[in-house]
């Protein structure tokens with residue numbers, strides 16, 4: 001039995017998509033400075049992974065963390081406030097988008113350095129092992145395999161038989177190759193990413209990142225295996241880059257995503273039209289559920305309306321939240337308590 | 341001719357590639373997300389594409405490959421991108437590059453250049469804002485170049501790529517890319533290891549490097565305009581070698597020193613300058629030196645928090661007024 005109903009899965013995916021659209025809009029309006037990374041096109045991965053987790057488990061992420069945190073249950077309003085550098089954000093404006101973390105949800109530390117989360121996550125898994133319960137999931141991009149830290153973390157996980165699931169979100173796969181094993185990016189010579197951990201005796205899986213049902217099944221199985229003491233697992237999720245991520249700064253090609261696109265309408269943008277047809281995991285899932293009679297257009301519209309209302313409120317909260325006072329810069333350098 | 345800092349970098353890279361076939365580019369970003377500045381590199385990237393290596397996100401090995409190639413006769417420049425990423429390469433930079441000449445009893449030289457865009461660039465938050473010159477200054481064997489002007493961006497980078505016999509950490513800065521200066525292409529460069537007096541003055545010496553240089557100059561102008569204070573600005577240009585002589589001579593003339601530094605206050609570049617003045621310049625000092633540096637706090641994302649920690653022209657000018665007892 002999947003842990004999420006169809007409606008819950010659609011809600012969870014749309015929350016991420018609508019949240020990210022607001023981020024893009026707010027950045028373009030100049031509401032926050034600096035670079036940022038959105039999770040559009042990868043939504044069902046975070047949703048499936050987090051649905052398989054328990055409250056006591058740990059999650060480690062990267063610069064592309066918004067989807068992971070929302071799926072883990074973070075509040076959209078406090079996340080958005082953090083992204084805007086506001087006092088009402090989870091870190092009082094200190095982290096911004098890059099290092100968003102929510103300790104009470106088991107997301108203790110988010111690194112924006114390629115590969116850096118993997119060693120941290122082995123520590124999370126070591127903590128789980130020592131207390132005798134829980135697992136750790138770490139999300140990272142395909143470039144993590146280019147860092148030495150990746151191999152060192154894999155080795156530790158294998159040698160210590162840690163309860164950890166490595167989730168490589170390989171997000172630059174042409175649609176036709178999503179179901180095959182070939183890696184086509186330029187700078188990593190491995191023909192199949194899964195070969196690398198396999199050679200270290202870590203069991204691996206490859207899954208289509210546009211297939212929400214396949215992801216749900218895959219993560220339930222892998223998390224259960226890790227939880228039952230089977231040692232580390234590695235999964236490569238193969239996604240096709242959303243066209244909004246082609247430019248240096250995210251764009252909304254064809255404007256805001258339209259639910260109507262799932263039911264026959266076409267966007268006024270060629271790249272976007274192609275991506276929607278072949279690679280948009282949310283759209284593909286909605287179509288599949290409509291065909292199966294599990295969720296019709298009216299139900300989807302109702303979900304989308306409530307998600308949009310949540311995100312409008314989140315943006316309002318973030319915009320209304322005050323900027324931190326300047327002297328807040330000096331708080332939290334040191335943990336309080338027994339001070340040296 | 342007037343050039344920008346970015347043009348200076350691009351010109352140095354182009355001319356070095358053209359002058360010496362041993363120069364290779366391990367990475368070719370150099371200008372960060374600055375699209376206009378990136379275009380200035382295009383001619384070099386086109387013409388010398390056979391000497392530009394494709395780089396995975398593998399800072400440790402890229403740095404090491406640069407060091408090894410230098411030890412074996414090449415003259416690589418390794419683009420480490422954001423200054424904070426040099427930590428990913430630290431083991432190779434600090435423990436290999438810096439030690440090889442000494443450990444080999446002088447047999448092997450390592451003329452490699454590590455280039456990075458360091459510093460507080462705005463919204464870089466804690467993991468993309470490091471200034472690494474002070475901590476790397478603790479590693480004997482590394483030259484550390486911190487140009488604050490366009491002519492020195494050109495001259496120092498070209499010298500590192502073509503002339504240097506030692507490993508160089510070249511600290512560039514995103515917020516300097518648009519700064520302009522006069523460059524006389526025919527004139528010899530001020531030697532490496534000499535500080536540059538950017539502005540002469542009588543009442544106080546402001547000692548600066550990298551991004552602090554334009555801010556110190558702005559502070560000096562404001563001091564003149566608003567307070568009738570005549571400030572001298574000393575641009576260190578390089579942290580290692582450090583031109584203690586020029587600093588001491590300037591302070592001997594003015595009797596007062598404000599040290600502007602984008603490093604954290606404790607154990608920073610400013611601390612080393614202050615120690616030099618305490619050891620060898622105490623007799624010239626009419627007042628205690630003042631360090632205007634970044635507080636010992638990681639860099640936060642939120643603009644007002646980052647601004648609180650940023651060393652601005654206003655804070656430098658306020659430091660100068662304080663050292664003057666005003």
Ligand SMILES: Cc1ncc(C[n+]2csc(CCOP(=O)(O)OP(=O)(O)O)c2C)c(N)n1
Pocket residue numbers: 037063064112113114115140141142143144171397399421425428
């Ligand atoms: C150690 C380090 N080097 C370089 C960077 C700059 N950087 C940020 S994102 C990125 C690419 C990451 O690609 P991938 O891991 O595939 O993740 P994606 O952004 O595609 O999700 C790079 C090189 C960094 N953040 N950290």
Ligand SMILES: [Mg+2]
Pocket residue numbers: 141142143169170171172
């Ligand atoms: Mg990727």
